């Protein structure tokens with residue numbers, strides 16, 4: 325197997341005296357959708373925020389494309405091709421849809437029109453609303469915009485933190501369809517979800533987190549079929 329795009333090795337992360345991440349390790353290979361699932365407070369967002377450089381591990385290492393990220397500033401990490409769509413989307417409310425997308429392309433020197441075109445093809449709803457201010461979009465549309473904005477940086481790894489949060493079931497399906505489409509076109513994705521059923525159904529592999537540790541791992545199919553995972557996350 326080739327080298328992983330992302331390699332997380334035995335990281336420990338603290339918030340003051342709270343030991344939030346307790347020695348977790350995992351990898352993401354090119355072309356995979358890997359999902360981290362787990363209950364509220366398991367440490368999923370903390371893990372993503374550590375990878376993107378917003379938090380620092382007390383011990384352990386994160387490497388992206390074979391390079392340690394230990395001393396790399398978050399904006400440099402984005403330039404290297406690692407994009408994160410944070411929990412709760414956070415679009416620029418006062419800016420239009422198109423301005424938000426253009427902000428996402430700040431790491432790029434050319435190809436803006438082409439990149440906008442790709443995002444608008446993926447999200448026709450955003451195209452219809454390109455001049456609307458982002459704060460007036462529905463929750464689902466804001467999620468689409470946050471994902472579109474991340475894609476504008478042409479990421480080599482896209483990290484999504486609970487893209488289905490707070491969305492109606494029909495929109496959850498649409499968002500997951502789009503994630504599966506991105507995967508089919510070759511994107512490499514690290515997906516954090518509480519919606520274990522949906523996440524595992526599109527994932528190549530998954531890791532189950534509980535109170536700061538990885539307790540189970542397997543292919544999406546294996547985890548969907550696992551008795552322990554079913555009991556804990558899939559309603560029996």
Ligand SMILES: Nc1ncnc2c1ncn2[C@@H]1O[C@H](COP(=O)(O)OP(=O)(O)OP(=O)(O)O)[C@@H](O)[C@H]1O
Nearest residue numbers: 339342344362363364365366367368369370371518
């Ligand atoms: N800024 C913070 N200060 C102190 N403790 C924090 C902070 N952020 C998170 N924690 C704690 O770290 C643990 C992991 O939180 P985290 O947000 O990573 O969980 P999560 O798996 O993303 O949960 P959720 O599904 O609710 O988003 C929790 O116990 C939480 O209370």
Ligand SMILES: [Mg+2]
Nearest residue numbers: 368369370411
């Ligand atoms: Mg979270």
